[in-house]
Amino acid sequence: MPDVPVRVALLKRMHLFRGLSDVQLSSVAEAMQEEIIGEDKASVFVQGTTTDFFYIILNGSVDILLTVKSKEKKLASLFRGDYFGEQSLLKNRSHNASVRASKGTILLKLYRSKFLELLKSIPDLQQNFATMMQSRSLARKLRFPWISENEVIYFLSRRHIFMLYQAMIGPVMAVLILLGMVGLSAVFQSVALALITGFLLVLAMLWGLWQYIDWSNDYYIVTNQRVVNIQKVVAMYDSREEAPMNTIVSVNSESDMFGRIFRYGTVIVRTITGEMRMQFAPRPKHAVAMIEEYLLRAKDVRRQNDEEIMRDAIRKKLGIVPLATGQPAPAAPAPVRPKQKQATLGGAIAEYIREIFYTRKESGGTVTYHKHWIVLIRDVILQTSVLLGLIAVYPFWFYFFETLVPLALGSIIAFLIVVTVVWWVYGFLDWRNDQYQVTPEQIVDIYRVPFGDEDRKSAPLENILSTNYERSGFFGLLFNYGVVKIQVGSMDFSFDNVADPPSVQKDIVQRVNVRQQKKREADMAAERERMAEWLAMYHRTLGEIDKQAGQTRNPDSG
Template sequence: MSEEIVSFLQEIPLFADLPEEELERLAEAGEIQRFHRGEVIVKEGDLPEAFYIIRRGSVVVRRSIPGRPEQIVAYFHEKDYFGEMAFLRETTRNATVEAISPLEVFSLDKDAFRGLLYRHPELQDLLEAQMEQRLTLGETRFPWLGDDEVVLSFRRKHLIALLRQSWWWIIPLFLGSAAAAVAQQTGELPYIILSSSLFALAALTFLYLYLDWRNDYYVVTNRRIVHLERVLLVREDRDEAPIQRVQDVNIVRKGPLAKVFDFGDMVIQTAGTTGQIVFRDLPSPDEVLEVVLADVERSRRRSRVETKKIFREELQERLGWKPRGEALEGEEAAEGGAQEGEEGEEEKEPEKKPFDFLLPLRVIGYWLKSTFYVPMWEREDDTITWRTHWFVLVRKSMAPFFNLLFFTGLLWLIGMGWGPMETLSPSLRRMAWVLIIPVDLFILGWWFYRFWDWKNDLYIITSDRIIDLKKRPLFLQEERRETTLDKIQNVNLTIPSPIAQLFNYGTIEIETAGEVGAFEFKNVYDPRRVQQEIFAHMDELQQRQRESEERRRLRQFADWFAIYDELKREQQQMGVELEEGETS
């Protein structure tokens, strides 16, 4: 067993440079511990007792936040370690670690772990650096992260990407320096003003470029990869893909600078129609590559674990091997249902309600609310409906609004007899009223047409499909495009302008693998949330389809096992009958 532990420790990157004698010493000092799923290994607030390295299984790390529910900050898997933070900081545990699968760990007690750090102080430096990185990732949260989603890698573009745009501010800086030199020699005010303006322009340009560089980032989570590209005050694009759709990852380094300063482009091949998400000018791309590949492998491993679980359930059901706990639950549910049935036998007489005299007003109020109060999104069970942003309605209503304002103002001036209208005879005024009132009514109808046209355009996502519905008022035209969620390959986000940034609307581009082509949810409210909801519905559908397909396929295997079990029982029965015949 000691040799097996030594071989395991040699595969841990943290111990890669330790001599074999030290690893043998650790193997003797440590012990193997096993935990069941749901069992707590480390509890927040406890004193540190051991340092753990995972041999098999996975754990989730949760941290309490005052006034909020526990937050998931990390997942650890095979060959990951945890428990070092409390030793390094000499404090209590700052998080709870729970097994989310059958778990086997190699643990070192506090004396053995502190002795290791004393003999190899370079390990403490490495652990502290990795601890800071873990803390940063654990505290990195985005509004679009799911409840059980954690950040595994967060990077901005390399500083080289910022320096490439230096000429934007170096040019005004150079011209400002030249103007300052002339101003120093001549002392003339125009040169002083010019140099100051150019210096201010250079400073503002550098600040804009820096903020624009800082706004772009690349994120890898345990569920997806995300590339956010913002042009400050102009637009925002976000490309992302579920981690299970990643097919291949390559790193491209262009030129000697990329090798010297360790940056490059990481090209992520996905199952989408565009096929690629590119992390350009990515610092330390090899590290991010390892994170992505490990994430993909864990996704595949989870799929295999789910398959085994489904197979076990199907086999138990087919062979009639129902676990005792489930049988007891079924009996209790049946008894509870019987009791509810007995209680439900006593019927109560319906109460007579007095007539509601305000009912007509309530009906009118309900009609006005349902007609003119139009939310930009609404949810009913698993179905979410979005409309285009109200800013689009305002933009479409500008022409009828100003026309209505003009003709209504003209009608009012004629009625009051102000200004040049004072000279009009009563007959001409009546004629003007007769002509203008229908125009006002026509313009009002024009506005209602625009309103209903805006209201009738819907973007819908259900539990298994997306729908783009466009209906013209008065039954003039209706166009309905839809496809199933499993045909969606990529979902991209674009916020096209500063106005769109201000009012929080944008366009969602949905690439599909079907003949129906790409979908566009144009000018939709809160596009980041729309994108997040689409991916969440896709994940749920894929989970249901995967379970359904696995159950169908494994049901066939279960049938074979059931037939085998029946044949085996028949053979046993025949053997018993033969023995009874011989004895008789």
């Protein structure tokens, strides 16, 4: 059974308890009850029910499961140092998901009355939990589609509310002045002044609404895998900057005098390639503590995995193999062949058109992107206009002027139609020939001039240091296209004018994570093999030395 110092050591590393003294941490640890899970996939609580406990995972793991229309979906897995159950405890709400624990998991529980007593007696703890509750509530409301499986949002915030108040000073002052002018127009019975003032009042209100939406669209996010900075300007700009945990070098915060008074500041996340600045973030020291915690946790998880794999490798080298259970492996299910739909002429034509004009296509693990179709329209709009004009003029000319002018002029128009068609095809090929690819091993940027040279640039996925995307301008936001920027060492890649840049960035990040994991596993496997061979040789040498020593002591034996 873990004693109080073990619990205190765990609490010290958790951002929820950052800033508490050793005495306060000890009081929290002593108030905890312990629950050991005796069977696999044991239910901790069920969606729709309420409990009187706040849970912290001391060892093991739990799965968070959501049931919608009788279908169960796994939202995430939580591990040592994670926590859950706060919604039911603090807001007396039913749980919005079910939790199941793996066998051997040790949970630390705080009962409601003791938990509320601690919150009242320790102000810093209350503030930390308030920040956590706000983050999780906002995360459930927004439900970002780019969050991956087993990724959990722990900190989610807009810029500090002080920034909203500051931005609203202008609109509020304008509204007050214009309301006074409305009163004057009533006193002087001036219809013109009333109309002008009313119009300006509507503009001032829209200005205030725009300021609020602009404030509410910017988010700072910390998950167990990355730090994210989302910046949006209404109808003008949309950007998401990310820093994976394994690229973060250091993190710190800075605040001016007003920031210290109102508890806001700038969180500076330094990575291998530069820095990310989360300006006017509320409670910046809390955000820094959270990032530091997950940096340490990621290192601990990797270390534990490496140690376990190393032990297995040494056992294998020494011939210590785990006993077989005696149960045969289950037979693989027979592959189910999907029913093929009967091809039709209309379906074949539609498929051919999609094949020509696609902007994203995945085949054999490789994703190929073309520029957005709005770029194609922009590139061929002139050719299309000229071609439609010539096609419209040609029969008109031939009908009315066949006997009045030489037929050669009609031939010239026909020739211009052919030239314009070639011009249009050139513009289409110029659009289609520019490709961006993400393979399981690398990213590729292909620039090809129709009937000309080809420029191909590529880089291994494991060398990618950072990615971010931008959607600029009204049309970029309206038609959902923009630029995905990828930094690879000192070289920059740019996927220009691609459709749905957030999804393109997500494709790249997912493949980078898979590639880096495979490379790390391969490197570690080679290192483990080498070390295990040395240790096995050392073990065999010791055995030989002991054997020789025994023979020396007993020369007549054997």
